[in-house]
Amino acid sequence: MEEKRIKPARPLSDEEKQLLDSADSFGDELTELLASLVRIDSRNPAEDEFCERSEVFKFADGWMKDAGMDSKLYKAPFDDEGRYYYNLVSELKGNKAGKILQFCGHLDIVPFNEKKWDEDTPPLGGTIKNGRLYGRGAADMKAGIACQMIAMKALKNSGVDFNGKLQMWFTPDEETHGKFGSAFLPKQFPGTVHADATIISEPTLLAPMHSPTIGIDEKGPCWVKLTFFGVAGHGSMPKKNSNALNKAVRFMAEAERKLRIPKRKVPMSLFSFFRSLMTRFSISQLRKMEFSTGKKDPLDRDKISLSSLFKTTYSFNKIKAGTKTNVIPDTCELEIDFRKMPGLSTQELFNAVAKYCGRLGYRIKLPEGWRNIQTHRALKDTPVDVELSIIAESEGSFHGMDSEFGRCLKGAFEALYESSVVEMFSPGFTDGGNMRDAGMKDVFILGPGGGHIHEANEYAEIEPMLNVMKLYLLTAFRYLNSN
Structure with a gap:
Protein backbone atom coordinates (compact mmCIF):
# COMPACT_ATOMS: atom_id res chain seq x y z
CA MET A 1 0.00 0.00 0.00
CA LYS A 219 3.12 -3.81 28.47
CA GLY A 220 4.44 -5.49 31.58
CA PRO A 221 4.24 -9.30 31.51
CA CYS A 222 2.86 -11.14 34.51
CA TRP A 223 2.89 -14.91 34.04
CA VAL A 224 1.21 -16.78 36.86
CA LYS A 225 0.31 -20.35 37.72
CA LEU A 226 -2.93 -21.03 39.54
CA THR A 227 -3.11 -24.38 41.33
CA PHE A 228 -6.71 -25.38 42.02
CA PHE A 229 -7.43 -27.85 44.80
CA GLY A 230 -10.33 -30.31 44.93
CA VAL A 231 -11.24 -33.81 46.03
CA ALA A 232 -10.32 -37.01 44.19
CA GLY A 233 -12.88 -39.71 43.53
CA HIS A 234 -14.12 -42.29 41.08
CA GLY A 235 -15.09 -40.97 37.67
CA SER A 236 -18.38 -42.83 37.82
CA MET A 237 -19.47 -40.53 40.68
CA PRO A 238 -18.89 -36.98 39.36
CA LYS A 239 -18.04 -34.16 41.77
CA LYS A 240 -19.29 -31.05 40.00
CA ASN A 241 -18.15 -28.53 42.63
CA SER A 242 -15.06 -30.23 44.04
CA ASN A 243 -13.39 -31.49 40.86
CA ALA A 244 -10.20 -29.36 40.62
CA LEU A 245 -10.41 -29.30 36.84
CA ASN A 246 -14.01 -28.07 37.01
CA LYS A 247 -12.86 -25.21 39.26
CA ALA A 248 -10.25 -24.15 36.72
CA VAL A 249 -12.74 -24.37 33.85
CA ARG A 250 -15.22 -22.22 35.74
CA PHE A 251 -12.46 -19.68 36.46
CA MET A 252 -11.77 -19.41 32.71
CA ALA A 253 -15.41 -19.46 31.62
CA GLU A 254 -16.59 -16.60 33.83
CA ALA A 255 -13.51 -14.38 33.62
CA GLU A 256 -14.77 -12.33 30.69
CA ARG A 257 -17.80 -11.20 32.70
CA LYS A 258 -16.52 -11.12 36.26
CA LEU A 259 -12.75 -10.49 36.24
CA ARG A 260 -12.61 -6.71 36.50
CA ILE A 261 -9.09 -5.43 35.91
CA PRO A 262 -8.66 -1.69 36.61
CA LYS A 263 -8.15 0.52 33.60
CA ARG A 264 -5.29 2.99 33.43
CA LYS A 265 -4.88 6.11 31.32
CA VAL A 266 -1.97 5.42 29.01
CA PRO A 267 0.23 7.75 26.96
CA MET A 268 -0.94 6.15 23.71
CA SER A 269 -4.47 5.13 22.75
CA LEU A 270 -6.06 3.40 19.79
CA PHE A 271 -7.28 6.81 18.65
CA SER A 272 -3.81 8.39 18.77
CA PHE A 273 -2.39 5.37 16.92
CA PHE A 274 -4.88 5.79 14.07
CA ARG A 275 -4.24 9.54 14.04
CA SER A 276 -0.56 8.69 13.59
CA LEU A 277 -1.41 6.27 10.77
CA MET A 278 -3.26 9.07 8.99
CA THR A 279 0.06 10.84 8.48
CA ARG A 280 1.03 7.91 6.20
CA PHE A 281 -2.30 6.85 4.70
CA SER A 282 -5.53 8.42 3.54
CA ILE A 283 -8.84 7.69 5.27
CA SER A 284 -9.95 5.56 2.31
CA GLN A 285 -6.73 3.53 2.58
CA LEU A 286 -7.24 3.02 6.31
CA ARG A 287 -10.76 1.72 5.72
CA LYS A 288 -9.39 -0.92 3.38
CA MET A 289 -6.37 -1.74 5.52
CA GLU A 290 -6.07 -5.15 7.11
CA PHE A 291 -2.99 -5.85 9.17
CA SER A 292 -1.66 -9.24 8.15
CA THR A 293 0.73 -11.78 9.64
CA GLY A 294 0.55 -14.14 6.67
CA LYS A 295 -1.74 -16.91 5.47
CA LYS A 296 -4.29 -17.75 8.13
CA ASP A 297 -4.78 -21.20 9.65
CA PRO A 298 -8.31 -22.48 8.85
CA LEU A 299 -8.82 -23.14 12.57
CA ASP A 300 -8.05 -19.52 13.47
CA ARG A 301 -11.44 -17.86 13.99
CA ASP A 302 -10.09 -14.69 15.62
CA LYS A 303 -9.49 -11.39 13.90
CA ILE A 304 -6.43 -9.26 14.65
CA SER A 305 -7.66 -6.80 17.27
CA LEU A 306 -5.65 -3.60 17.50
CA SER A 307 -7.66 -2.62 20.58
CA SER A 308 -5.85 -5.39 22.47
CA LEU A 309 -2.67 -3.32 22.12
CA PHE A 310 -4.09 -0.61 24.34
CA LYS A 311 -5.55 -2.49 27.29
CA THR A 312 -4.49 -5.08 29.84
CA THR A 313 -5.06 -8.57 28.46
CA TYR A 314 -4.90 -12.17 29.63
CA SER A 315 -4.67 -15.50 27.88
CA PHE A 316 -5.14 -19.01 29.33
CA ASN A 317 -2.29 -20.91 27.72
CA LYS A 318 -1.43 -24.05 29.67
CA ILE A 319 -3.39 -26.48 31.83
CA LYS A 320 -2.50 -29.76 33.52
CA ALA A 321 -4.77 -32.05 35.53
CA GLY A 322 -5.61 -35.68 36.17
CA THR A 323 -3.75 -38.98 36.38
CA LYS A 324 -6.27 -41.40 34.84
CA THR A 325 -9.47 -41.30 32.82
CA ASN A 326 -11.63 -42.69 35.64
CA VAL A 327 -10.08 -40.68 38.50
CA ILE A 328 -11.39 -37.23 39.42
CA PRO A 329 -8.42 -34.84 39.69
CA ASP A 330 -7.72 -33.27 43.07
CA THR A 331 -5.35 -30.66 41.62
CA CYS A 332 -5.27 -28.66 38.41
CA GLU A 333 -2.57 -26.24 37.27
CA LEU A 334 -3.53 -23.35 35.01
CA GLU A 335 -0.95 -20.92 33.60
CA ILE A 336 -2.06 -17.45 32.54
CA ASP A 337 -0.27 -14.80 30.51
CA PHE A 338 -1.31 -11.35 31.77
CA ARG A 339 0.00 -8.27 29.92
CA LYS A 340 -0.33 -5.16 32.09
CA MET A 341 -0.62 -1.63 30.78
CA PRO A 342 1.89 0.91 32.13
CA GLY A 343 0.53 2.31 35.38
CA LEU A 344 -1.14 -0.93 36.50
CA SER A 345 0.94 -2.56 39.22
CA THR A 346 1.18 -6.28 39.82
CA GLN A 347 -0.39 -5.78 43.25
CA GLU A 348 -3.41 -4.12 41.64
CA LEU A 349 -3.71 -7.03 39.23
CA PHE A 350 -3.57 -9.53 42.11
CA ASN A 351 -6.24 -7.50 43.92
CA ALA A 352 -8.51 -7.94 40.89
CA VAL A 353 -7.82 -11.70 40.75
CA ALA A 354 -8.49 -12.05 44.49
CA LYS A 355 -11.81 -10.21 44.19
CA TYR A 356 -12.78 -12.35 41.22
CA CYS A 357 -12.03 -15.54 43.15
CA GLY A 358 -14.23 -14.22 45.95
CA ARG A 359 -17.10 -13.78 43.49
CA LEU A 360 -16.66 -17.43 42.49
CA GLY A 361 -16.59 -18.54 46.12
CA TYR A 362 -12.91 -19.52 45.89
CA ARG A 363 -10.46 -18.78 48.67
CA ILE A 364 -7.10 -17.75 47.15
CA LYS A 365 -3.59 -17.84 48.58
CA LEU A 366 -1.05 -15.34 47.22
CA PRO A 367 2.76 -15.62 47.40
CA GLU A 368 4.56 -14.36 50.48
CA GLY A 369 5.11 -10.62 50.39
CA TRP A 370 1.95 -9.83 48.42
CA ARG A 371 -1.11 -8.37 50.15
CA ASN A 372 -4.29 -10.45 49.90
CA ILE A 373 -7.36 -8.22 49.95
CA GLN A 374 -9.88 -11.05 49.80
CA THR A 375 -12.45 -10.03 52.41
CA HIS A 376 -15.26 -12.59 52.10
CA ARG A 377 -16.03 -13.67 55.67
CA ALA A 378 -17.66 -16.82 54.39
CA LEU A 379 -14.28 -17.90 52.97
CA LYS A 380 -12.24 -17.06 56.06
CA ASP A 381 -12.41 -20.52 57.62
CA THR A 382 -12.60 -22.58 54.43
CA PRO A 383 -9.71 -24.47 52.84
CA VAL A 384 -7.68 -22.78 50.10
CA ASP A 385 -9.28 -23.42 46.71
CA VAL A 386 -6.55 -21.89 44.57
CA GLU A 387 -2.95 -20.87 45.12
CA LEU A 388 -1.21 -18.29 42.92
CA SER A 389 2.50 -18.47 42.15
CA ILE A 390 4.52 -16.12 39.95
CA ILE A 391 6.39 -17.45 36.92
CA ALA A 392 7.65 -14.07 35.68
CA GLU A 393 6.67 -10.49 36.37
CA SER A 394 7.63 -6.91 35.49
CA GLU A 395 5.97 -3.53 35.12
CA GLY A 396 4.95 -1.84 31.88
Missing part, protein backbone atom coordinates in the same frame (compact mmCIF):
# COMPACT_ATOMS: atom_id res chain seq x y z
CA GLU A 2 1.48 3.34 -1.08
CA GLU A 3 2.42 5.67 1.77
CA LYS A 4 2.25 9.47 1.81
CA ARG A 5 5.59 11.14 1.11
CA ILE A 6 6.89 13.98 3.24
CA LYS A 7 9.76 16.43 2.92
CA PRO A 8 12.15 15.59 5.78
CA ALA A 9 13.26 18.43 8.05
CA ARG A 10 16.86 17.32 7.55
CA PRO A 11 17.36 15.65 4.17
CA LEU A 12 20.23 13.29 3.47
CA SER A 13 23.58 15.01 2.98
CA ASP A 14 25.90 14.05 0.13
CA GLU A 15 28.11 12.17 2.59
CA GLU A 16 25.11 10.28 3.97
CA LYS A 17 23.92 9.39 0.47
CA GLN A 18 27.35 8.02 -0.34
CA LEU A 19 27.37 6.01 2.90
CA LEU A 20 23.95 4.51 2.21
CA ASP A 21 24.76 3.79 -1.43
CA SER A 22 27.79 1.81 -0.32
CA ALA A 23 25.52 -0.24 1.97
CA ASP A 24 23.65 -1.62 -1.07
CA SER A 25 26.53 -4.01 -1.69
CA PHE A 26 25.69 -5.87 1.54
CA GLY A 27 22.24 -7.07 0.38
CA ASP A 28 23.22 -10.66 -0.43
CA GLU A 29 25.43 -10.96 2.65
CA LEU A 30 22.53 -9.77 4.80
CA THR A 31 20.27 -12.56 3.53
CA GLU A 32 23.04 -15.16 3.87
CA LEU A 33 23.74 -14.08 7.45
CA LEU A 34 20.07 -14.39 8.39
CA ALA A 35 19.92 -17.87 6.85
CA SER A 36 23.02 -18.92 8.84
CA LEU A 37 21.51 -17.66 12.10
CA VAL A 38 18.19 -19.41 11.45
CA ARG A 39 19.90 -22.74 10.76
CA ILE A 40 21.43 -22.76 14.25
CA ASP A 41 19.03 -24.22 16.81
CA SER A 42 18.70 -21.82 19.76
CA ARG A 43 15.42 -22.92 21.30
CA ASN A 44 14.39 -21.63 24.73
CA PRO A 45 11.65 -23.89 26.18
CA ALA A 46 11.45 -22.49 29.73
CA GLU A 47 13.32 -20.31 32.19
CA ASP A 48 13.96 -23.21 34.59
CA GLU A 49 14.91 -25.73 31.88
CA PHE A 50 18.50 -25.46 30.68
CA CYS A 51 18.85 -25.65 26.91
CA GLU A 52 22.29 -25.21 25.35
CA ARG A 53 22.59 -22.12 23.11
CA SER A 54 26.36 -21.63 22.96
CA GLU A 55 26.63 -22.46 19.24
CA VAL A 56 24.71 -19.43 18.03
CA PHE A 57 26.66 -17.12 20.36
CA LYS A 58 30.01 -18.48 19.23
CA PHE A 59 28.92 -18.03 15.61
CA ALA A 60 27.92 -14.39 16.24
CA ASP A 61 31.13 -13.76 18.19
CA GLY A 62 33.29 -15.16 15.36
CA TRP A 63 31.36 -13.23 12.70
CA MET A 64 31.72 -9.93 14.56
CA LYS A 65 35.43 -10.46 15.12
CA ASP A 66 35.92 -11.30 11.44
CA ALA A 67 34.08 -8.06 10.61
CA GLY A 68 36.63 -6.11 12.66
CA MET A 69 34.76 -5.64 15.94
CA ASP A 70 36.06 -6.07 19.46
CA SER A 71 33.89 -8.82 20.90
CA LYS A 72 33.54 -10.46 24.31
CA LEU A 73 31.36 -13.26 25.69
CA TYR A 74 29.97 -12.94 29.23
CA LYS A 75 28.79 -15.94 31.23
CA ALA A 76 25.52 -15.84 33.19
CA PRO A 77 25.47 -18.83 35.62
CA PHE A 78 22.38 -21.02 35.29
CA ASP A 79 22.95 -23.32 38.28
CA ASP A 80 25.55 -24.68 40.70
CA GLU A 81 26.51 -27.43 38.25
CA GLY A 82 28.60 -25.08 36.14
CA ARG A 83 26.06 -24.56 33.36
CA TYR A 84 25.69 -21.05 31.98
CA TYR A 85 24.30 -18.90 29.19
CA TYR A 86 26.31 -16.44 27.14
CA ASN A 87 25.74 -12.77 26.54
CA LEU A 88 27.80 -11.21 23.77
CA VAL A 89 28.89 -7.57 23.50
CA SER A 90 30.65 -6.41 20.33
CA GLU A 91 31.87 -2.86 19.82
CA LEU A 92 33.23 -0.47 17.23
CA LYS A 93 35.05 2.55 18.63
CA GLY A 94 35.22 5.95 16.99
CA ASN A 95 38.09 8.42 16.75
CA LYS A 96 37.59 9.92 20.19
CA ALA A 97 35.37 9.69 23.26
CA GLY A 98 31.70 10.46 22.86
CA LYS A 99 28.23 8.98 23.09
CA ILE A 100 27.51 5.25 23.14
CA LEU A 101 24.79 3.88 20.86
CA GLN A 102 23.78 0.29 21.45
CA PHE A 103 22.10 -2.20 19.14
CA CYS A 104 20.46 -5.16 20.84
CA GLY A 105 18.70 -8.41 19.99
CA HIS A 106 17.94 -11.81 21.49
CA LEU A 107 19.29 -14.97 19.87
CA ASP A 108 16.93 -17.42 21.57
CA ILE A 109 13.82 -18.70 19.80
CA VAL A 110 10.60 -20.29 20.99
CA PRO A 111 10.06 -24.07 20.54
CA PHE A 112 8.33 -25.48 17.47
CA ASN A 113 6.40 -28.53 16.33
CA GLU A 114 8.10 -29.57 13.09
CA LYS A 115 5.06 -31.59 12.00
CA LYS A 116 3.07 -28.36 11.65
CA TRP A 117 5.55 -26.82 9.22
CA ASP A 118 5.39 -27.24 5.43
CA GLU A 119 7.86 -29.78 4.07
CA ASP A 120 9.65 -27.23 1.89
CA THR A 121 10.05 -24.69 4.72
CA PRO A 122 11.41 -26.62 7.76
CA PRO A 123 11.87 -24.68 11.01
CA LEU A 124 15.69 -24.75 10.91
CA GLY A 125 16.03 -24.64 7.13
CA GLY A 126 16.51 -20.95 6.38
CA THR A 127 14.67 -21.60 3.11
CA ILE A 128 14.09 -18.70 0.72
CA LYS A 129 10.76 -18.78 -1.10
CA ASN A 130 8.81 -15.99 -2.82
CA GLY A 131 10.85 -13.22 -1.25
CA ARG A 132 10.63 -14.64 2.25
CA LEU A 133 13.16 -16.45 4.41
CA TYR A 134 11.48 -19.17 6.49
CA GLY A 135 12.50 -20.58 9.84
CA ARG A 136 11.84 -20.36 13.54
CA GLY A 137 13.15 -17.03 14.77
CA ALA A 138 13.47 -15.60 11.25
CA ALA A 139 11.17 -12.68 12.09
CA ASP A 140 11.49 -12.86 15.88
CA MET A 141 14.16 -11.71 15.77
CA LYS A 142 17.17 -12.95 13.83
CA ALA A 143 16.30 -10.72 10.86
CA GLY A 144 16.69 -7.63 13.03
CA ILE A 145 19.91 -8.97 14.52
CA ALA A 146 21.34 -9.63 11.04
CA CYS A 147 20.42 -6.06 9.98
CA GLN A 148 22.26 -4.59 12.97
CA MET A 149 25.31 -6.81 12.50
CA ILE A 150 25.59 -5.79 8.85
CA ALA A 151 25.03 -2.11 9.74
CA MET A 152 28.03 -2.25 12.09
CA LYS A 153 30.14 -3.91 9.39
CA ALA A 154 29.03 -1.33 6.81
CA LEU A 155 30.03 1.52 9.16
CA LYS A 156 33.39 -0.14 9.82
CA ASN A 157 34.11 -0.74 6.13
CA SER A 158 33.05 2.77 5.07
CA GLY A 159 35.96 4.36 6.92
CA VAL A 160 33.86 7.41 7.83
CA ASP A 161 34.82 9.35 10.94
CA PHE A 162 32.64 9.21 14.04
CA ASN A 163 33.00 9.73 17.77
CA GLY A 164 32.05 7.59 20.72
CA LYS A 165 31.17 3.96 20.29
CA LEU A 166 28.68 1.74 18.51
CA GLN A 167 28.13 -1.56 20.25
CA MET A 168 25.81 -4.54 19.96
CA TRP A 169 24.47 -6.66 22.81
CA PHE A 170 23.23 -10.17 22.03
CA THR A 171 21.00 -11.61 24.78
CA PRO A 172 20.20 -15.31 25.46
CA ASP A 173 16.69 -15.53 26.92
CA GLU A 174 14.28 -12.75 26.05
CA GLU A 175 11.60 -15.35 25.29
CA THR A 176 11.52 -16.22 29.01
CA HIS A 177 11.88 -12.63 30.28
CA GLY A 178 15.64 -12.24 30.32
CA LYS A 179 16.75 -13.53 33.72
CA PHE A 180 20.16 -14.46 32.28
CA GLY A 181 20.38 -11.64 29.78
CA SER A 182 18.76 -8.22 30.01
CA ALA A 183 18.06 -8.64 33.75
CA PHE A 184 21.56 -10.01 34.43
CA LEU A 185 24.19 -7.97 32.59
CA PRO A 186 23.04 -4.45 33.67
CA LYS A 187 23.36 -5.54 37.32
CA GLN A 188 26.48 -7.71 37.15
CA PHE A 189 28.39 -5.74 34.49
CA PRO A 190 26.69 -2.31 34.57
CA GLY A 191 29.44 -0.43 32.72
CA THR A 192 29.19 -2.84 29.81
CA VAL A 193 25.68 -2.19 28.53
CA HIS A 194 24.52 1.10 30.09
CA ALA A 195 24.61 3.03 26.81
CA ASP A 196 23.28 6.52 26.07
CA ALA A 197 20.65 5.01 23.76
CA THR A 198 19.57 1.55 22.60
CA ILE A 199 17.72 0.23 19.56
CA ILE A 200 16.23 -3.25 19.99
CA SER A 201 15.61 -4.82 16.59
CA GLU A 202 12.37 -6.66 17.38
CA PRO A 203 9.99 -6.76 14.38
CA THR A 204 7.91 -3.58 14.09
CA LEU A 205 7.11 -3.52 10.37
CA LEU A 206 3.44 -4.44 10.01
CA ALA A 207 2.09 -5.49 6.60
CA PRO A 208 0.80 -3.77 4.49
CA MET A 209 3.16 -0.95 5.57
CA HIS A 210 6.41 -0.50 3.66
CA SER A 211 8.28 1.17 6.52
CA PRO A 212 8.44 0.08 10.16
CA THR A 213 6.76 1.56 13.19
CA ILE A 214 8.80 2.56 16.24
CA GLY A 215 8.03 1.00 19.60
CA ILE A 216 8.14 3.55 22.40
CA ASP A 217 6.49 1.60 25.20
CA GLU A 218 5.37 -1.89 26.16
CA SER A 397 7.12 1.03 30.63
CA PHE A 398 6.94 4.10 28.40
CA HIS A 399 9.47 6.44 26.78
CA GLY A 400 8.52 9.19 24.36
CA MET A 401 10.57 10.40 21.38
CA ASP A 402 11.20 13.93 22.65
CA SER A 403 14.75 13.18 23.85
CA GLU A 404 17.88 14.02 21.86
CA PHE A 405 18.20 10.47 20.58
CA GLY A 406 14.46 10.15 19.98
CA ARG A 407 14.59 13.20 17.74
CA CYS A 408 17.70 11.85 16.00
CA LEU A 409 16.03 8.50 15.30
CA LYS A 410 12.89 10.21 14.06
CA GLY A 411 14.88 12.51 11.79
CA ALA A 412 16.91 9.64 10.34
CA PHE A 413 13.73 7.68 9.68
CA GLU A 414 12.09 10.58 7.85
CA ALA A 415 15.23 11.28 5.82
CA LEU A 416 15.56 7.67 4.66
CA TYR A 417 11.93 6.70 4.07
CA GLU A 418 10.51 10.20 3.36
CA SER A 419 7.54 9.06 5.43
CA SER A 420 6.15 10.03 8.84
CA VAL A 421 7.06 8.09 11.96
CA VAL A 422 4.28 5.96 13.43
CA GLU A 423 4.81 5.34 17.13
CA MET A 424 3.66 1.97 18.38
CA PHE A 425 2.73 0.29 21.63
CA SER A 426 4.46 -3.09 21.98
CA PRO A 427 1.93 -5.71 23.16
CA GLY A 428 4.59 -8.21 24.19
CA PHE A 429 7.63 -8.16 26.43
CA THR A 430 11.02 -7.15 25.04
CA ASP A 431 14.42 -6.86 26.66
CA GLY A 432 13.63 -3.15 26.84
CA GLY A 433 11.46 -3.75 29.91
CA ASN A 434 14.39 -5.04 31.95
CA MET A 435 16.63 -2.30 30.59
CA ARG A 436 14.23 0.42 31.70
CA ASP A 437 13.88 -1.30 35.09
CA ALA A 438 17.69 -1.07 35.38
CA GLY A 439 17.55 2.69 34.78
CA MET A 440 18.60 2.69 31.12
CA LYS A 441 17.18 5.57 29.09
CA ASP A 442 16.24 6.03 25.43
CA VAL A 443 15.37 2.40 24.65
CA PHE A 444 13.41 2.07 21.40
CA ILE A 445 12.09 -0.92 19.44
CA LEU A 446 12.50 -0.92 15.66
CA GLY A 447 13.05 -3.78 13.26
CA PRO A 448 12.10 -5.50 9.98
CA GLY A 449 8.90 -7.51 9.57
CA GLY A 450 7.59 -10.93 8.73
CA GLY A 451 4.77 -13.26 9.66
CA HIS A 452 3.62 -16.29 11.64
CA ILE A 453 5.69 -15.24 14.65
CA HIS A 454 5.60 -18.06 17.25
CA GLU A 455 3.60 -20.12 14.74
CA ALA A 456 4.42 -22.72 12.09
CA ASN A 457 6.04 -21.41 8.89
CA GLU A 458 7.45 -18.26 10.46
CA TYR A 459 9.18 -16.01 7.94
CA ALA A 460 11.01 -12.73 7.48
CA GLU A 461 10.33 -10.47 4.51
CA ILE A 462 13.67 -10.08 2.71
CA GLU A 463 13.17 -6.89 0.67
CA PRO A 464 12.53 -4.47 3.60
CA MET A 465 15.60 -5.68 5.50
CA LEU A 466 18.07 -3.64 3.45
CA ASN A 467 16.34 -0.33 4.22
CA VAL A 468 16.03 -1.19 7.91
CA MET A 469 19.78 -1.93 7.95
CA LYS A 470 20.39 1.45 6.30
CA LEU A 471 18.25 3.15 8.95
CA TYR A 472 20.42 1.64 11.70
CA LEU A 473 23.52 2.79 9.82
CA LEU A 474 22.23 6.33 9.25
CA THR A 475 21.04 6.71 12.84
CA ALA A 476 24.43 5.60 14.18
CA PHE A 477 26.28 7.97 11.85
CA ARG A 478 24.15 10.98 12.81
CA TYR A 479 23.96 10.30 16.55
CA LEU A 480 27.65 9.55 17.03
CA ASN A 481 28.60 12.69 15.11
CA SER A 482 26.21 14.99 16.99
CA ASN A 483 27.49 17.44 19.59
